[in-house]
Amino acid sequence: MMLIPCPFCGHRNESEFTYGGPVKPDRPDPNATSDEDWVEYLTTVPNPFGPVQERWWHARGCGTWLTIWRDTRTHDIVEGPSDAE
Amino acid sequence: MQKYSIFSLFRHALNGHTTWAPAWRSPPLKASYDVVVIGAGGHGLATAYYLAKEFNIADVAVLERGWLGGGNVARNTVTVRSNYMRDASIPFYVKSVALYEGLTDELNFNLMHSKRTMIDVVQTFPKMRELRRRQLAMDIYGSTYEQISTEEVRRRIPALTGGGPDARLPVIGGMVHTDAGVNRHDAVAWGYARGADARGVELHQQTPVTKLLRGNDGTIKGVETPRGVVRAGKVAIAVSGHTTTLTETVGLRLPLRTMNLTAFVSEPVKPLVDVVVNCPDSGFYFSQSDKGEMVIGGAPDMGQSFRRDIKQHVFEDTVTAMLSLFPSFRKLKLLRQWGGHLDIAPDASPIMDETDVPGLFVTAGWWGGYKAIPAGGLTLAHLIAKGVPHPLMSPFTLSRFKHLDYVMESGTTTAR
Ligand SMILES: Cc1cc2nc3c(=O)[nH]c(=O)nc-3n(C[C@H](O)[C@H](O)[C@H](O)COP(=O)(O)OP(=O)(O)OC[C@H]3O[C@@H](n4cnc5c(N)ncnc54)[C@H](O)[C@@H]3O)c2cc1C
Ligand SMILES: [Zn+2]
Numbered sequence: 001m002m003l004i005p006c007p008f009c010g011h012r013n014e015s016e017f018t019y020g021g022p023v024k025p026d027r028p029d030p031n032a033t034s035d036e037d038w039v040e041y042l043t044t045v046p047n048p049f050g051p052v053q054e055r056w057w058h059a060r061g062c063g064t065w066l067t068i069w070r071d072t073r074t075h076d077i078v079e080g081p082s083d084a085e
Numbered sequence: 086m087q088k089y090s091i092f093s094l095f096r097h098a099l100n101g102h103t104t105w106a107p108a109w110r111s112p113p114l115k116a117s118y119d120v121v122v123i124g125a126g127g128h129g130l131a132t133a134y135y136l137a138k139e140f141n142i143a144d145v146a147v148l149e150r151g152w153l154g155g156g157n158v159a160r161n162t163v164t165v166r167s168n169y170m171r172d173a174s175i176p177f178y179v180k181s182v183a184l185y186e187g188l189t190d191e192l193n194f195n196l197m198h199s200k201r202t203m204i205d206v207v208q209t210f211p212k213m214r215e216l217r218r219r220q221l222a223m224d225i226y227g228s229t230y231e232q233i234s235t236e237e238v239r240r241r242i243p244a245l246t247g248g249g250p251d252a253r254l255p256v257i258g259g260m261v262h263t264d265a266g267v268n269r270h271d272a273v274a275w276g277y278a279r280g281a282d283a284r285g286v287e288l289h290q291q292t293p294v295t296k297l298l299r300g301n302d303g304t305i306k307g308v309e310t311p312r313g314v315v316r317a318g319k320v321a322i323a324v325s326g327h328t329t330t331l332t333e334t335v336g337l338r339l340p341l342r343t344m345n346l347t348a349f350v351s352e353p354v355k356p357l358v359d360v361v362v363n364c365p366d367s368g369f370y371f372s373q374s375d376k377g378e379m380v381i382g383g384a385p386d387m388g389q390s391f392r393r394d395i396k397q398h399v400f401e402d403t404v405t406a407m408l409s410l411f412p413s414f415r416k417l418k419l420l421r422q423w424g425g426h427l428d429i430a431p432d433a434s435p436i437m438d439e440t441d442v443p444g445l446f447v448t449a450g451w452w453g454g455y456k457a458i459p460a461g462g463l464t465l466a467h468l469i470a471k472g473v474p475h476p477l478m479s480p481f482t483l484s485r486f487k488h489l490d491y492v493m494e495s496g497t498t499t500a501r
Contacts, residue, residue: 001397015398019387022342035487043340043431043486047329052389072343072389075396 002075008062020055022046023067051078086283089193108275109282114289117316118146120469121308122323123294123331125149127158127270127455128448129323130277131462132469133286139463140470143285146317148310150293150324154274157325158455160393160425162348162382164361164372165456166203166265167228170219173480173492174434175226177460180477182264184459194276196268197375201360203265206238206245206410208254208366215496216260229263244357247410254366256410265361267372273458296334297445305335305444319469321446326391326426328449335442340486341428341449345390346382347399349422351414353377367406379417381407395422427452432491433498437465438474438483447483453498 002014022045030038046052051069058064069080087093087106097104120136122129125147137143149155165185167178189196207213213232220230238259239245248256278288289312296309297320307316322331326343353376363370368384383403386396400422408415430436430450435457437448448465451457464475474482480492 022389039487039489040338042489044338045342047342047389047428049327049330049343049391054388070388072391075388075390075392 002070002077004056004058004066004068004077006058006061006064006066008064009058012058012061016058016060018057018059020057020065023053023055048072051080053080086193086279089195108279109288112287114292114312114315115146115287116313117307118287119144119317120319120321121145121315121317122147122321123308124156124323124325125153125274125278125288125290126156126323126325127273127277127458128325128451128461128465129321130154130274130281131458132321132323132448132465133462134277134281134284135463135466136470137281137284137286140466142466142470145281145286146315147281147286147288148292148294148308148315149288149290152290153278153288154271157425157427157451158274158458159270160348160423161270161455162370162372162380163267163270163455164203164265164370164453165198165268166262166361167456168203168219168223168230168260168262168265168497170222170494170497171434171480171492172222172225174494174497175223175228177464177477177481178456179226179228179264181457181460182266184463185266185268185456188273188276188459192276192280194272194279196272196276198266198268199375200264200266201372203262203361203363204233204238204241205260205262206242206248206256206362206364206367207258207260208248208256208364210257212366213258219497220260229261231261231263233259233261235259241360242358242362244411244413245362247408247412252409267361267374270455273455277458277462294331297331297442299335299442303443305442319444319446321448321465321469323448323465325449325451325454326428328428328447332440332445332447335445337440337442337445339436339440339447339449339483340430341436342389343391343426343428344388345386345392345396345424345426346452347385347395347403347422347424348380348382349395349400349419350374350381351379351417351419354379354417364406364410367410369403369407371407378420379414391426393424393426395424427454431486432493433495434492435461435481436483437461437468437478437481439468440483
């Protein structure tokens with residue numbers, strides 16, 4: 001079971017959260033982007049053997065969306081790489 | 086290849102079983118092959134076997150990181166079925182189930198294939214509508230699916246005593262899929278391995294591929310391993326779950342996420358259920374093994390994962406759901422739990438194709454891919470040998486994503 005840090009509620013049980021998927025780049029304007037980049041945006045997410053940045057919704061709590069880095073090898077919540085926003 | 090039979094068993098027993106030949110050789114690793122297959126799971130081994138058997142391409146090496154048949158082929162719940170949803174998918178799975186039924190004879194290896202029927206226990210009307218729609222599609226391709234009443238469901242699965250009229254989700258009926266069955270996963274891996282070896286294919290365990298090698302012309306040139314570089318003009322990736330880790334070594338991003346799927350087994354008990362029981366609305370399924378254990382599978386964890394165990398809350402959710410329909414299972418002691426990691430495409434259908442790197446083939450996205458091993462291996466071997474896709478695999482290209490031409494099968498598997 002993971003304890004997910006909510007900025008408002010502190011560390012809360014994973015079962016209070018709904019998974020929101022890996023963080024994707026901003027949605028491009030489909031009319032201004034190439035077909036290739038549009039398809040890539042729609043279909044392909046980072047799939048690292050290691051830390052992945054992802055969104056969780058504290059649905060059974062305060063309702064906020066938050067972002068964590070989680071290591072896909074261990075499920076440990078980890079510090080993100082220093083160059084990431 | 087020494088033939089296995091009641092007579093050979095008898096003969097070797099007289100010699101105290103000291104005279105059996107190894108089931109496959111362990112030759113030295115060569116510097117180059119016509120084809121390198123990465124991963125000695127079901128799909129890798131079947132591909133190598135059919136390359137040699139159907140297409141006379143025997144200069145093939147299967148490179149396996151760990152031991153042969155130690156991946157998901159050994160970690161799954163062995164349900165073989167063809168109740169899929171799309172016209173593009175059903176014939177492929179029908180073919181795979183049919184191949185399984187003949188495989189014990191073909192491989193001279195007892196798969197213990199038990200065509201024992203699967204019953205879907207339905208608890209919601211949307212699910213019932215979806216399954217009946219599935220039945221209409223399956224009818225076209227000769228895959229069996231038939232609706233039965235709640236009474237009939239309970240008659241055929243006496244242990245199903247929960248889900249009564251007062252339950253939160255009462256059982257409202259069922260669907261029967263008589264083509265479904267279970268078999269023995271080790272035998273599938275070992276049988277294909279032995280058959281491939283006998284036709285000249287080399288199997289190399291403890292040989293992880295760390296990197297793919299691409300030439301200046303952009304084509305695949307071979308692979309890097311701690312045992313040295315192995316050159317090949319054709320390389321097939323069959324590494325279930327680790328596909329993107331490998332393709333990214335040549336800058337190839339694929340629409341796959343790696344997820345964790347889990348199972349657990351109970352202590353052995355007297356025969357209690359003689360079909361595969363699937364409860365899609367509650368999110369679990371099980372069958373009873375020949376040894377008497379209940380082999381139980383649940384829903385996957387949500388996030389991406391390369392772990393091979395079960396998360397406590399996934400386990401608890403699955404057990405809770407199961408006990409609501411099978412309250413007597415409360416008495417069962419659970420013996421083992423485990424997980425495996427699989428990759429899944431956005432439409433939950435497999436990807437079997439040559440990639441944008443010429444000569445590099447991939448078979449991936451095998452969420453429920455145990456049932457697909459025979460047809461997956463046969464059709465991938467066809468593509469590698471002939472350069473054109475086998476008709477049964479043609480819907481599962483990589484280019485379907487370029488055209489957003491999905492083969493949506495989420496819902497026909499445990500994927501959510
Ligand atoms: C709990 C669970 C239950 C399941 N239940 C079912 C079911 O009931 N029915 C069904 O149809 N499917 C089921 N599946 C799915 C099925 O197991 C997989 O889809 C299928 O086994 C994947 O194909 P494979 O056999 O080739 O994979 P694997 O056996 O995983 O083979 C891949 C091999 O590649 C090797 N490898 C990885 N990286 C490298 C590398 N870099 N170099 C060399 N080798 C490498 C691995 O060690 C592994 O041996 C289940 C899976 C799980 C986890
Ligand atoms: Zn909160």
